[in-house]
Amino acid sequence: MRDVPIGNFRERLVLLERNETADTQGGRAVTRSTLDTVPAEYLPIRAMERLQSQAIKSEVQERFRIRTRTDVVANLTAQWRPSWESSPTVRELNIIGVLPDPDDPRRFLLLECGRVE
DSSP: OOOOOGGGOOEEEEEEEEEEEEOTTSSEEEEEEEEEEEEEEEOOOOHHHHHHHHHTTOOOOEEEEEEOOSSOOTTOEEEEOOTTSSSOOOEEEEEEEEEEOTTOTTTEEEEEEEEOO
């Protein structure tokens, strides 16, 4: 088990869940509501991982570590402003996978995310 300093959690992710409701004309209205804002550690994807993901056509482009929660699942959307940019724009991310952190599976989750184009 590797000790993860809490100071590494410099990023903020706004987690959004998708809500579908029936509209008055028989269709579906899709809205998103904020589930929570969580501190996160940005984990750059290594060059070899990036090459491998391109070879298998993976959608994962960003990875984050957060504290373990039971309400974070794949198919949520996250909004993220990179902390190192001088005037960051909000990036929309689809959470593709939620995995236990292999270094400390009881305390942390890894979020595998793809950018919304």
